[in-house]
Amino acid sequence: MLGVCYYPEHWPESRWSVDAHRMRELGLTHVRIGEFAWSRLEPSRDRFTFDWLDRAIDVLHKAGLKIVLGTPTATPPKWLIDAHPDILPYDEQGHVRGFGSRRHYSFSSGTWWRESARIVEIVARRYGDHPGVVGWQTDNEYGCHSTTVSWGPEDRRAFRQWLRRRYQTPERLNEAWGAVFWSMEVNSFDEVELPNQAVTEVNPAARLDFQRFCSDQVAAYDRMQVDILRAHAPGRFITHNFMGFITDFDHFQVGANLDFASWDSYPIGFVERFPFTDAERALWAETSHPDIAPFHHDLYRGVGHGRFWVMEQQPGPVNWAPWNPVPKPGMVRLWTWEALAHGADVVSYFRWRQAPFAQEQMHAGLNLPGLDEWSVGGREAGQTADELAALGPLPDTCRSPVALVYDYATAWTTAIQPQGKDFCYEELVLRWYEAVRRLGLDIDVVPPGASLAGYALVLVPSLIHVTPAALTAFATATAPVLYGPRTGSRDDTFRIPDTLPPGPLAGLTGNRVTQVASLRPGLAVPVEGTVSGTAIRWREHLTTTGTVLARFADGDPAFTATNGHHCLAAWPDEALLSAVMHHMAGVAGLPVVDLPAHVRLRRRGDLTFAFNYGTEDWLVPTQGTLLLGSNLLKPQEVSIWR
Amino acid sequence: MLGVCYYPEHWPESRWSVDAHRMRELGLTHVRIGEFAWSRLEPSRDRFTFDWLDRAIDVLHKAGLKIVLGTPTATPPKWLIDAHPDILPYDEQGHVRGFGSRRHYSFSSGTWWRESARIVEIVARRYGDHPGVVGWQTDNEYGCHSTTVSWGPEDRRAFRQWLRRRYQTPERLNEAWGAVFWSMEVNSFDEVELPNQAVTEVNPAARLDFQRFCSDQVAAYDRMQVDILRAHAPGRFITHNFMGFITDFDHFQVGANLDFASWDSYPIGFVERFPFTDAERALWAETSHPDIAPFHHDLYRGVGHGRFWVMEQQPGPVNWAPWNPVPKPGMVRLWTWEALAHGADVVSYFRWRQAPFAQEQMHAGLNLPGLDEWSVGGREAGQTADELAALGPLPDTCRSPVALVYDYATAWTTAIQPQGKDFCYEELVLRWYEAVRRLGLDIDVVPPGASLAGYALVLVPSLIHVTPAALTAFATATAPVLYGPRTGSRDDTFRIPDTLPPGPLAGLTGNRVTQVASLRPGLAVPVEGTVSGTAIRWREHLTTTGTVLARFADGDPAFTATNGHHCLAAWPDEALLSAVMHHMAGVAGLPVVDLPAHVRLRRRGDLTFAFNYGTEDWLVPTQGTLLLGSNLLKPQEVSIWR
């Protein structure tokens, strides 16, 4: 199903009805509203002006649209900030991050929790049982604009409380952090400072605890909103719209609060955000890279317990990337079908109509700025809606053959201690994901500790700390498992394990890592054996009791196997990565299709989808029944067959 | 005529007379003094020590020099700052910008206005009718070192007043800014914050208003000084020495206060400041690019109502660029003749003698550091003075065939919302200017709304907001007009026009822009037709009722014409830009000369000047009477013919 994000407060009331009917006409079924409207709902303290929203909801509902209502906490109004400046967040240099845009609050402000609970309850009580409101969105894009972490007095206060709960005594804190180093021991929790503004590098265990604390604060804040909504909006679903490439809180943890996950998909903008090469950025500038959105679909399907929406789908050029090209014709349709192929229940475009004013005036909508006239994206949305209607209900999404274990704590840990400037966990994960999808395989993204039963192949690009639950899952996996560099290299308190890395995995893998090297650009180590290629960026020196499948040029093991537990002791270049994934697919008994860089496949139930991101045709290798498109998959085209 | 900047306070009184006579001997007629001397005029509150300046002025006057006296407000002394720290400006991060160099004041400080008026009046009363003081310079280089904008409490106070005057009610402010977006509405002007230190992007209309406010403050402050000077210095001219490549206040607006404009010409230093490629920077490192100084001459002739001076002319290597090479022999003379060719009344070198101490000790003068001995630049100044004397009075400057519409507000708007990281208005303008001068054509730089009568060709590289006055000027122009990208894309409140871009120009051009794309390096779109080349950086998608002169590769219009109103819907590469300018010159009926990259022509009255910036000779294509130089224009040489 398709939906759209709509801001009735941006347009004269006389246009609402026209808009609602054109939404239906286009084939949309859902509409999200309200998440930035606080100043229109409560223009000053306790003066409430909900009447316009009542009418807007009625107009949309009467037109047959299902409404998702956002809590308005992403934009506390000026009168509230002026009355309670302790709401504001602080940056790492200790400056207040002020009013003037959005997300200007600290998750640790006590005032902010009270004010959030107050407005959420008021909104929830008013619309909780409205028949048109089928679900709720908490806040908007937690963590966007680096707002997970704040460095102010309220944050310090809350962090000290969190530490007190975690460690009970200063002695245990000192022990956990190894605070004897550089005389950093404290005599009380009130002596603990936030890990910023020190003369040089701060204790990594302290930084990790601060990151855990910040992540916990997001989850607890979300839980507070969810609890209020559940109390007053019975039977309605609750979701949150996550942002891609935001890793500074644990999305699985917030996902546990929700009925399902949703996310905001801006495939082209993300091309500039991910550390692609300039050549890749130019290549994918007008289509996005073929794994950027899919990876997130698979991630949020995992965060959402198997269900997800795209709450905001890019419908044309956006405004916030360093460059903002126009998507190639067909891409808005392609992205929509792709989200559905990965299991999306609803794809909701952002936004209905381009706003001619304010910060996002250069962000396309389904309609041209200020007008009742379809944009290119609007026309493609309509075409997709028609095709979707013709196709009928989509089958359920099945378990994928491949599980990729994704761990937010590993993102934090490697950012705190990269050891090599270009060791970027998100990049490693996406490169592994890309290599597997180039083999035509579908992937589920799962958190560490989740059951791995039923998968044919398990990939662990890196997992710094292997928890007991994760160890159990690996030990009981029947599929072959591939562990990447740095796996098992730290314990729960950021210590190197007593047995050296891979710590708890020593038994399963037979390995022991005695040294690691980060390799600057220009340094590379050839790897030869069952697989071959080159190690770049990172290389481990290890001994193994297992089988050595490939060796570095100096003879040391590079790729090992012990009873199905495989270790890759390097950051692989493209050739080595591809060879390793081919090898693992062979071990797993998975048939593969070697796809060109610009084509991807994806199954949903008994349907197979193919997508062409490139400039050359691709011959679909199927004997199945084509339901959409043709066997000759043209650029920016979609084919679906059963 | 030639002049020099002189600091009697830097040298023992015994040397003043020697200096004055050597100035005359060199052929100089004017001397500027006094603009940094506050601590020597009033070393502590109300203790005045003007006697030395009295004597210095007398010595210079008696030697036959005409004196330009600067008000000393660019350098408030320490005792004043200590007594009134509210004078100090703030940077965008909220830090005070302290004492220790110059321009350490905010244009919005109430104290500062009172103190400025006080010292200006004292100086003006003392020297207003001195026969040797022929004119005045207000302050020094407004805006230099990013001092137009300040972000402190005094600035916030004044900005709120400015908004109150502009909008009367908070409701109108909210409406103008589209403040409903992200709940940014205010209930009173006292709730408005400066547009800095927000969590993410700030409202662009707010930023534009803040920029307008800052620009207005500069003009009003200058006006305050001008009013005092006019009251006490009857019959003397008043000017200000602007700096090139400073666009954060409207120079035309300040120019309106003045009798004529002057500017400080540092051609080599600017090579590092303008976004040239590294290859261009190496090519022009020792001569400057041949359009850098000329563009500014033409700009300030426009700012100065047809008259301008070079108040500070680079006489050798300077101290403030990342690299400071020695100009090639001949360049000081070349730059001087070039300024005169573009209409300068006086070219005044900065400075008489290199100071062996303090911040600018590596800045060359006409004399070597601390010595009575000509530098290379001093010798070239003397040669130029001799040649100038031989040539006799220069004819008046005539109207040029080409008008280039230059708009400070477009510089602000595109900086606030670049949409593509490399969309730089100043760069676009200079590239258009360069392309036209490569055809041997002279250019007048005019503000939007100025009459375009009498021009053969009008160029509008970009003009984001087309005011009614500008529209009238375009509509009544008899010459062909060429509009560049983004023209007409916003209204007065930074909104996209209801009719889409080009807004008010829709009628004249027949165009309607539905989408725009910014193109990262590596993306480019071929253009073919009457002209051909490549679109880079920016491309518009438009429909037209006019003639399509060239199309993008996908068939969309790239270059259109309707009754002489031409639109270029792209940022052109060098080939496309050159082709378009050739085409426009043809339409305008202007004969052109294809000049090599290193040669430029310029007329003043019935004289034609040629300048060679390069390393190869150039054969002057003239049958006229040579007054200076030869028909074979050698590197770094000047030829003048009638």
Next chain:
Amino acid sequence: MLGVCYYPEHWPESRWSVDAHRMRELGLTHVRIGEFAWSRLEPSRDRFTFDWLDRAIDVLHKAGLKIVLGTPTATPPKWLIDAHPDILPYDEQGHVRGFGSRRHYSFSSGTWWRESARIVEIVARRYGDHPGVVGWQTDNEYGCHSTTVSWGPEDRRAFRQWLRRRYQTPERLNEAWGAVFWSMEVNSFDEVELPNQAVTEVNPAARLDFQRFCSDQVAAYDRMQVDILRAHAPGRFITHNFMGFITDFDHFQVGANLDFASWDSYPIGFVERFPFTDAERALWAETSHPDIAPFHHDLYRGVGHGRFWVMEQQPGPVNWAPWNPVPKPGMVRLWTWEALAHGADVVSYFRWRQAPFAQEQMHAGLNLPGLDEWSVGGREAGQTADELAALGPLPDTCRSPVALVYDYATAWTTAIQPQGKDFCYEELVLRWYEAVRRLGLDIDVVPPGASLAGYALVLVPSLIHVTPAALTAFATATAPVLYGPRTGSRDDTFRIPDTLPPGPLAGLTGNRVTQVASLRPGLAVPVEGTVSGTAIRWREHLTTTGTVLARFADGDPAFTATNGHHCLAAWPDEALLSAVMHHMAGVAGLPVVDLPAHVRLRRRGDLTFAFNYGTEDWLVPTQGTLLLGSNLLKPQEVSIWR
């Protein structure tokens, strides 16, 4: 002799004895302890817990190890900072640099001097006459993490005092700084601000005085510690462990307090810190550049009055560079022998055992993390100890044939006023050093003003201010002297000399510099004559009464000589630099060996050492008696012969 850095406080007491015996077993004789242990010695105000350190010292002493005890002032504990936040330093933007790592103190805090004196005296009284404690280290790595300079209120107060002592009256300060420029004159010392946070460039004489003040503060602080230690630890040596590539205080000045110098040698990490090209960084990533550590050995031998230790020797990969590769096998041994060849008395590895926790957990030790098991570096240290024992006592270090004059004030001056963005004094010095060592010559690094008697060749890469003592040394030198660019270009108050550069050297050199040019990348000036090559980055225009040995392309002198006083008026490229050094060696009558880029020689007494940093063998050109290694010097190998 060999030693190690050890942290008994990091390990259970039960392991101390095992560690001590394994140290002896490896062949170590010295152990440094205690420099970061304050929180374990005084966990809260006046609660002292020295018993553990008593026992640790006894265990080490009884095992036969000689102990170097560090004063614990590099890591003031949290309780002290909370009680006295005025101890904390400030960064240049005015932010407090807080607790959380180390070196969180300002050298100008009055409280901090009292507290430092207190703890140093307590420690010195307790262990001053312990028979196991043979020497002391003051603090740890002064200046590391940019901690020489602090910008807080305590610093401003102390700077004003320092200025009052230096200048007596504000008038003399104003005169010395040329403060008339830009009206910067002060009426009292209390009006002086720190030279930060001004609107633009600050007075360079003020900046130089501030740098001198900061350097003096370090030396005075160190002297305070030294005086206490001398009073309570009779007969024990006192040293400090300097860090390489830290130039913001005068190491010779601190060295004057000490019995000898020591330094912390991290050859690989420094490859990323020095401005090498990317190609050089890749080439030397796993070995270091062959002159990085040697230059510092020679420097600290000079700082230490002919004696030095390596107090911390890199034993494997470290944690703090952008990339941290594993050293090639053999490099830990090579670096150790190389330090000894350059005259080190003791080479002490950092650290005994890799810590599995806290900031430096990725820093290798002689033992694997947390284990009693040799790392690669541990094994190489053992091999070296065995070889050293076999070789017997090393001869004394002799005077080298070449003296290189190194001047911290020139580093400050050129950083304050680079004039060309890539004029980096440290780089110039290292390139000269490299060029001479490529000729097989040994070098002593000496401060300006030191006697140059007995040297065959004197090199002065640059010496901005030539003091009377330096002038005397040059004038009385019997060896040829080579002066590099900018020598003699400023006087004591940062003024250009009245006679123009080279100021006091005008007489000796016959030269007069009238202009200088800094050259951006892409600009270069050919040089031809007795030597040939290219000038890059910097070029001087001079006249000379001496012999012109080579000229720039325009005919101006580039390389001159007058009675043995040679001047190179440029930053030379590699070819020109090599040619000049060959020429100078010829003039000096020094026989040279042209070494490949990866090989270096060094003599100690009658021994000659050869080191191979590269990937190709090198045939040792000797008829002497081989004591270690072979005539075919293999990669990463060492040969020693008599």
